[in-house]
Amino acid sequence: MAILMLKLFIIPIFLFIFCGTVGFAINKVTKLENKSCYITGLVVLFGMTFVISTPFMLFDLKFSTLYALIIGIYGIVLAASIVVLFSDIGNVYSICREKCHEIISDRRRCCLYIILLITILFQLFMIVYYQHGDIDDSYYLAQVNTYISTGRLTGIDPASGLEYLKSSSQYSLVGYEVLLAVLKQFFRVNTAVLAHTIWPIFALVSHYIVIWKLAKCIDDRYAIELSIMYSLITIFGGWSGYTQSSFVLNRIWQGKAVFVALFIPILLWYFAENYNNKARKRDIVFIALILLAGISTTTVAIYLYPIMYFCLWCGKFIDTRNIKETLKLCCPIIIILPWIAAKLVFMYKDKLNGLSTYDIVTDGADNLSYIAQLMDRFLSGHSSMLLLFIAALIIIAFEGSRRDRGLIVYPVICLEITFANPLLIGFVAKYITGADVYWRIFWLLDMPIVFTMAIYIIIKKINDKNHIALAFILMDLAVISLGQSIFENGSWAKRENVYKLDQRTVDIVDIIHADANCNASALLLPEELSYGVRELCGDIKVPINRYSKSTFFSNEQEQKYNILENNLIIPLYIEQNWDIRTVDNSLREFDIDYLVLYTASLTANDISDNMECIYQNDEYTIMKYKKS
Known part of the structure; x- marks a missing residue:
């Protein structure tokens, strides 16, 4: 138990240090125009793992070779990054000291930081200490154990482990479970413990770091208030089991939840951070790496992330009308096309029982109901949340800045006109999303961010500081009263064991x-x-x-x-x-x-x-x- 407790701290700390150090070195060496070393490191961790593991997944090469290669490459990268960091350690120390002094000297902001920290620690405690099972893990986490026990990345059904049963190509070319397998092997920790207890610490804290950076891009003056509001919206997002908030807190160890928690806000952050900047070659490569990192997490990201990128691309063009810059932003999609093409080839050509994976996942697409997918499934019948979402969009559209409209309003309109159009549900479900998971396209509405933005705009319109504080408190109370705590939905219980299993x-x-x-x-x-x-x-x-x-x-x-x-x-x-x-x-x-x-x-x-x-x-x- 003592060793397990040690790993509970060592593994997340190692990942935090890796992302921060590597991100700092890459930003410094390549001179990327973004202000978050940590997000850069996150993108590299997921993106490079996916790039390195792609040939191994395509040609069914040995996991042991892939493991040694990843450890070797990341070991060299981390060592080089530490050298770069220490070469500029004085400047880093000065920046950190200045930031700490800035927080401590402002009593009001210091209190707000403490409130934010409490909300995050509360979520961490609930996720780490309590148990919330999900039987989908019997496939996803089984993949990790199958890679290690068989030494193969494809070909064996992970849920059973039987060699004569072939795994579905629907789950091929996904790098997230490879990353978990590498961590499991390197730190010699049980897969269930790693996923259910250790990984959530790293993933949830990383989620709020990304949200914090996004909030600073929106308005540095109100970044802390925005982050607190977003945190409360997440906690009280339990009115449906299919929203972003539910996935973030209920199953953050699964690839689809990692996609929702990290890579949807990372892409939005990058567009916000570089909204008025010209895209250079190094920026285009970095955007492509963001896209690869996102699609590496889960199968559904192979279409969701390009769709999100398309909507943000359209939103920026509608606002800026800059044709040259807009065309340059097409290049990242061209770079990732080989991975998308490879996935599609697998799904079309791989035959199971005479049917391609494509035929299986699109079965029933012609009979899908848009109302059933949106209202009954995604919103779980809470039509009031849809009305609040529309009201929030209207507030942003009429009271927000041009950039707010370009980042939030126009992309949502583009999504509703194209891929989330009720009239096109049959076509989209049949040729893009599949039938069973069509509802996940509504993740791209990014409701928690939209709610947070609308509240921010309302608060920003108030000039008096006392009135701002009152408005902030009232908005908090509204979120709590209208929502439902995710931790009170009846599926959380005290853990039975360290594995959080039956x-x-x-x-x-x-x-x-x-x-x-x-x-x-x-x-x-x-x-x-x-x-x-x-x-x-x-x-x-x-x-x-x-x-x-x-x-x-x-x-x-x-x-x-x-x-x-x-x-x-x-x-x-x-x-x-x-x-x-x-x-x-x-x-x-x-x-x-x-x-x-x-x-x-x-x-x-x-x-x-x-x-x-x-x-x-x-x-x-x-x-x-x-x-x-």
């Missing part, structure tokens, strides 16, 4: 590891107990999992799944009434080493001579199966 699953895995001496084994158990197995380790295969049916069917293994369902799942776990010969034959066919049975079912059924009980409690019994 304790029964953890116990089962520990018992099997002890009996098998950590050798690879196949485990049959009820689906309800299977979710955390592949999150904990990569050496235990589980034919029964959340995705079993769809995975077997997509791999043209319908007959094999029918045997699994009819001979094992139904008799053992649903009816709890089985024929031992049929069970014996099926266990051999699936090469099962261990199985979990409900203890209550044992009294009414025969037990095979090949089964040896190695653990039993009132709920379940673990059997070792001898394949003789």
